[in-house]
Amino acid sequence: xxxxxxxxxxxxxxxxxxxxxxxxxxxxxxxxxxxxxxxxxxxxxxxxxxxxxxxxxxxxxxxxxxxxxxxxxxxxxxxxxxxxxxxxxxxxxxxxxxxxxxxxxxxxxxxxxxxxxxxxxxxxxxxxxxxxxxxxxxxxxxxxxxxxxxxxxxxxxxxxxxxxxxxxxxxxxxxxxxxxxxxxxxxxxxxxxxxxxxxxxxxxxxxxxxxxxxxxxxxxxxxxxxxxxxxxxxxxxxxxxxxxxxxxxxxxxxxxxxxxxxxxxxxxxxxxxxxxxxxxxxxxxxxxxxxxxxxxxxxxxxxxxxxxxxxxxxxxxxxxxxxxxxxxxxxxxxxxxxxxxxxxxxxxxxxxxxxxxxxxxxxxxxxxxxxxxxxxxxxxxxxxxxxxxxxxxxxxxxxxxxxxxxxxxxxxxxxxxxxxxxxxxxxxxxxxxxxxx
Amino acid sequence: xxxxxxxxxxxxxxxxxxxxxxxxxxxxxxxxxxxxxxxxxxxxxxxxxxxxxxxxxxxxxxxxxxxxxxxxxxxxxxxxxxxxxxxxxxxxxxxxxxxxxxxxxxxxxxxxxxxxxxxxxxxxxxxxxxxxxxxxxxxxxxxxxxxxxxxxxxxxxxxxxxxxxxxxxxxxxxxxxxxxxxxxxxxxxxxxxxxxxxxxxxxxxxxxxxxxxxxxxxxxxxxxxxxxxxxxxxx
Numbered sequence: 001x002x003x004x005x006x007x008x009x010x011x012x013x014x015x016x017x018x019x020x021x022x023x024x025x026x027x028x029x030x031x032x033x034x035x036x037x038x039x040x041x042x043x044x045x046x047x048x049x050x051x052x053x054x055x056x057x058x059x060x061x062x063x064x065x066x067x068x069x070x071x072x073x074x075x076x077x078x079x080x081x082x083x084x085x086x087x088x089x090x091x092x093x094x095x096x097x098x099x100x101x102x103x104x105x106x107x108x109x110x111x112x113x114x115x116x117x118x119x120x121x122x123x124x125x126x127x128x129x130x131x132x133x134x135x136x137x138x139x140x141x142x143x144x145x146x147x148x149x150x151x152x153x154x155x156x157x158x159x160x161x162x163x164x165x166x167x168x169x170x171x172x173x174x175x176x177x178x179x180x181x182x183x184x185x186x187x188x189x190x191x192x193x194x195x196x197x198x199x200x201x202x203x204x205x206x207x208x209x210x211x212x213x214x215x216x217x218x219x220x221x222x223x224x225x226x227x228x229x230x231x232x233x234x235x236x237x238x239x240x241x242x243x244x245x246x247x248x249x250x251x252x253x254x255x256x257x258x259x260x261x262x263x264x265x266x267x268x269x270x271x272x273x274x275x276x277x278x279x280x281x282x283x284x285x286x287x288x289x290x291x292x293x294x295x296x297x298x299x300x301x302x303x304x305x306x307x308x309x310x311x312x313x314x315x316x317x318x319x320x321x322x323x324x325x326x327x328x329x330x331x332x333x334x335x336x337x338x339x340x341x342x343x344x345x346x347x348x349x350x351x352x353x354x355x356x357x358x359x360x361x362x363x364x365x366x367x368x369x370x371x372x373x374x375x376x377x378x379x380x381x382x383x384x385x386x387x388x389x390x391x392x393x394x395x396x397x398x399x400x401x402x403x404x405x406x407x408x409x410x411x412x413x414x415x416x417x418x419x420x421x422x423x424x425x426x427x428x429x430x431x432x433x434x435x436x437x
Numbered sequence: 438x439x440x441x442x443x444x445x446x447x448x449x450x451x452x453x454x455x456x457x458x459x460x461x462x463x464x465x466x467x468x469x470x471x472x473x474x475x476x477x478x479x480x481x482x483x484x485x486x487x488x489x490x491x492x493x494x495x496x497x498x499x500x501x502x503x504x505x506x507x508x509x510x511x512x513x514x515x516x517x518x519x520x521x522x523x524x525x526x527x528x529x530x531x532x533x534x535x536x537x538x539x540x541x542x543x544x545x546x547x548x549x550x551x552x553x554x555x556x557x558x559x560x561x562x563x564x565x566x567x568x569x570x571x572x573x574x575x576x577x578x579x580x581x582x583x584x585x586x587x588x589x590x591x592x593x594x595x596x597x598x599x600x601x602x603x604x605x606x607x608x609x610x611x612x613x614x615x616x617x618x619x620x621x622x623x624x625x626x627x628x629x630x631x632x633x634x635x636x637x638x639x640x641x642x643x644x645x646x647x648x649x650x651x652x653x654x655x656x657x658x659x660x661x662x663x664x665x666x667x668x669x670x671x672x
Contacts (some may be wrong), residue, residue: 301541304534304537304538304541305538305541307527307529307530308527308530308538311527311528311529311530312525312526312527314521314525315521315525315526315527317487317489317509317510317513318487318509318513318518318519318520318521318525318584319513319538319539319541319542319583319584319587320509320510320512320513320514320541320542320587321510321538321541322508322510323510424529424530426530426531426533426534426565427534428531428533428534428537
């Protein structure tokens, strides 16, 4: 136990109070504009008068907010110092903690997969929860795709949503103009997205870290702005509508009485849930394919080269790894999965516009990968469930629901600063290796 | 018969010329050492052989094939292996994965892996451990083992004794000697530890400010007055 730790656990009440007071003081400039003013239509009670409306100053609410923050901070710091002193007394609490974590880990994957497979059939699951499942799975798929680029190859990509957009628009345009089915469009959308991945990859081959992040960020914006302004092709900000819905091996999910539909073929009562559940399983299968392919590629030379490149580029060169091809394959394969996810998004929504592909989407996907634990497939799942699920559960908070998103991120960074699951699985098992002597 | 033959090599970074016309030879199966002070261009020479940075003029003949215009990954596939300065192992990957990446340009051979474990038994004990958790000496062993996995004809070693305890330096040099004697691998060894390096080497070159100042057998250089004064005093 170092002197610094001792000091922390011995911190007296005065220090906690000072800390809490300081936090409240910092919150004052934030709370004042957020809580302090309210526009009252036509009201007379306000101090500042404007055209037809007046601004009411609400000092009371500001004071309430500050008191809540003061007490909250005090509570957190007191609790954490208590917990800390307990940890110091108990022997090796940290390792015990990680042990319990690793004993859950082998069951986590099959468990979540089981729940995911049965999800639409749980009695409490309604249409909204299946929709939520679709959303979470879409982000898991995108997270797994980005994990190839960021987690495995170590290339920080802030414009990943560009490939998602390319996939969605490729699907929509091909389906609308050439009358191809979903299953014919899907690989084409993937190929287009992969081509854009290579297009982005070439100019950034020599860049790393911050510089790479800036260029990819710019790339994401370029794609969005082109989609916004190329009205002849993309219909600009109005977006594309009437994108064909997916069919169940040729059977449409419709109730128009014409031809053979899904429900009439199987002799079922028509409900719109059929389509929703079909979409759910579609994205589940697509996501599982992404995971399977990624796990397999990790064991191939190119997968090892990705991970080696993340760790040390100079060492890679000295081992005869071609960094150019390695980076381009990472960009292309990562982009391809985003393209698949994009096609799914387009067919699910039946309407796409550049609005859906803003920077915040890239940021959310990156947050999922980083908070999950870079390179960890299971971590992506947990982070996506946590972040997307939480944001949706707090939907009723309306504009404040991003606070829940932020709180989730802060919570993960406090308790698991290197991501939810940080343990890297070796790509070679012991059984595969020679025994000595 | 020269395995590596360098003639009039000039190279550098941008406008700064580091190597000002270097000519050296490494024959098949011999250990050649390159000694010199900081900034003399030792590391640059090894890096230029690997094609990064590119030579601005001169020839690098490896088995009578000029490799100056080739890309780094092509050169490494020809039978040259490089253990870079500062070890540069992959810290988050296991020892075994590090070694396996060493044979990236060739087929992974379990026989070769066994040779590496024979050279450095400690790597076998730690095969499932992450590279970053090894001690400095073990990391150096891993770096040499990884370079050796590619079955090279010529092994370039950049300061393998850097930052190691004297006992560990001795073991590393023993292993280098064994690689050379048992496997017949030619070795170009860059060292600041001139005394040990010259004792081990068949021949040596002294590099000063990007030029070869002296060349000779290891013994000749060890007894040379100027060298003793400049590099061996206090050693």
